[in-house]
Amino acid sequence: MAEGGTLPWKVQKIDESRGPAASFSGLHNPLPPPPKGMAWVKDAATNEWSVQSIHPPGEDAPVVEAEAANSHDEIHYLEHKVAHTDTFQGICLRYKITPTELRRTNGFSGSNLALAPMTLWIPVSKERAPALATPVRPESRDEKIVRLRGNVPGLSRNEARAYLELNDWDADAAIKDAQSDAKEDFAKF
Numbered sequence: 001m002a003e004g005g006t007l008p009w010k011v012q013k014i015d016e017s018r019g020p021a022a023s024f025s026g027l028h029n030p031l032p033p034p035p036k037g038m039a040w041v042k043d044a045a046t047n048e049w050s051v052q053s054i055h056p057p058g059e060d061a062p063v064v065e066a067e068a069a070n071s072h073d074e075i076h077y078l079e080h081k082v083a084h085t086d087t088f089q090g091i092c093l094r095y096k097i098t099p100t101e102l103r104r105t106n107g108f109s110g111s112n113l114a115l116a117p118m119t120l121w122i123p124v125s126k127e128r129a130p131a132l133a134t135p136v137r138p139e140s141r142d143e144k145i146v147r148l149r150g151n152v153p154g155l156s157r158n159e160a161r162a163y164l165e166l167n168d169w170d171a172d173a174a175i176k177d178a179q180s181d182a183k184e185d186f187a188k189f
Contacts, residue, residue, distance in 0.1 A: 077105075078122040083143075084150050088113055095122045144171040152178040 014021055031040050031049060039054045080091065088111040092099050103109055105123050108116045139147070141164070148160040148171060155163075155178060167173040 075123050076126055078124055080120045080122050082113055082116065082118050082120060084146055086113060088116075091120065091122075095124065097122065097124070139171065141169065144169060144174075147171055148174055148178060151175045152182055154182075 034040055034051050037053060038051045040049050041052045042049050078095070080095075082091075088099065088102075091113075092102055095102075099111065101123055102120065106117055106120050144164055145157060145160045148163060149155050149157070152160075152175065160174075160178070163174040163178045164171065167177060
């Protein structure tokens with residue numbers, strides 16, 4: 001029998017148990033009218049539309065108080081530097097936030113911290129912020145070596161130590177030097 005026969009496992013069926021298949025027929029229809037006192041505004045950089053408040057010239061814009069009475073709901077942000085031992089789930093558990101909040105705040109998807117920013121901003125309420133804040137302590141020499149090796153793949157421990165010693169144990173400067181040397185070595189090949 002030729003390919004594409006009528007065998008049961010070759011027949012393709014559209015699953016409509018969750019509703020009809022997507023329809024893009026209304027894609028070119030105009031936007032719906034905005035609420036009263038609002039207007040559609042297109043962002044030139046991203047080509048995205050959003051609804052913004054409008055008011056007549058000469059008048060002050062209406063002030064909307066965002067739950068001033070509930071000051072305990074005010075959001076603060078903690079800075080968390082991602083270490084090589086951190087996991088996505090561990091960060092969520094440590095700061096008692098949902099994975100969605102963490103992703104939305106830092107603008108990434110998935111749970112792979114290698115694809116996330118090296119510094120994460122953790123949203124916390126005002127009363128929880130002091131309890132979660134960790135005292136700032138200087139980074140140890142071993143931590144600097146680990147950070148340098150994490151940012152420059154293929155670097156041995158002795159090479160990382162040498163870069164750090166040349167830069168008076170300034171990890172950021174050592175990372176820049178090692179990365180520039182790695183680029184030069186790559187360009188030779």
